[in-house]
Amino acid sequence: MLDDLDRRIVEILVDDARISLKELASRVNLSSPSASERLRRLEERGVIRAFTVDIDPAALGYTLQAIVRIKPLPGRLHAVQKLIEEIPEFTECDKVTGDDCFVARLLIRSISDLDQILDKITDKAETSSAIVKAQPVKRRLPPFS
Known part of the structure; x- marks a missing residue:
C-alpha cells in the first residue's frame, strides 16, 4: 500500500516524469534526500517501473x-x-x-x-x-x- 506522501509523489511524476528532484521535494514538503529515498523505495518495490515519454x-x-x-x-x-x-x-x-x-x-x-x-x-x-x-x-x- 502507498501512504499519502507516496501517492502524491507518484501523481506528480505521472504528470511530469522529468521534474527535478529538488522541485519534487519542494512540492511534497520534503528535503531532497528524503524525496530521493522515497523515490528509490518506490522503484525497489516495483511501484514505479519506468520514467517515460508520452508521444502523440x-x-x-x-x-x-x-x-x-x-x-x-x-x-x-x-x-x-x-x-x-x-x-x-x-x-x-x-x-x-x-x-x-x-x-x-x-x-x-x-x-x-x-x-x-x-x-x-x-x-x-x-x-x-x-x-x-x-x-x-x-x-x-x-x-x-
Missing part, C-alpha cells in the same frame, strides 16, 4: 487506431504471437481468455495500412477489427486504495 501518435502521422481481436488457427498460436511482436504498428497486445487469444491496439496511417498489416496474419488467424473513434478513458493509474 497523430504527430507522427498515425491518425487512426484499430482494436484487433485475433483468434489463431489451430496450432498457430506461437506463430501469430511472434508476428504481433514483430509488427511495430501493434503498440499493445493482451493475451486473453474467451473466443479470441489476443486483443491488440494497432496504430495506422490509413485503412489500406490496416489491410496490409492484417494480410500478414490472416493465413494464420481469424481477425476482427474496429476503428477507434475516441478514447474517453486514456491509460490511467489504478486507484491507490
Whole structure:
C-alpha cells in the first residue's frame, strides 16, 4: 500500500516524469534526500517501473487506431504471437481468455495500412477489427486504495 506522501509523489511524476528532484521535494514538503529515498523505495518495490515519454501518435502521422481481436488457427498460436511482436504498428497486445487469444491496439496511417498489416496474419488467424473513434478513458493509474 502507498501512504499519502507516496501517492502524491507518484501523481506528480505521472504528470511530469522529468521534474527535478529538488522541485519534487519542494512540492511534497520534503528535503531532497528524503524525496530521493522515497523515490528509490518506490522503484525497489516495483511501484514505479519506468520514467517515460508520452508521444502523440497523430504527430507522427498515425491518425487512426484499430482494436484487433485475433483468434489463431489451430496450432498457430506461437506463430501469430511472434508476428504481433514483430509488427511495430501493434503498440499493445493482451493475451486473453474467451473466443479470441489476443486483443491488440494497432496504430495506422490509413485503412489500406490496416489491410496490409492484417494480410500478414490472416493465413494464420481469424481477425476482427474496429476503428477507434475516441478514447474517453486514456491509460490511467489504478486507484491507490
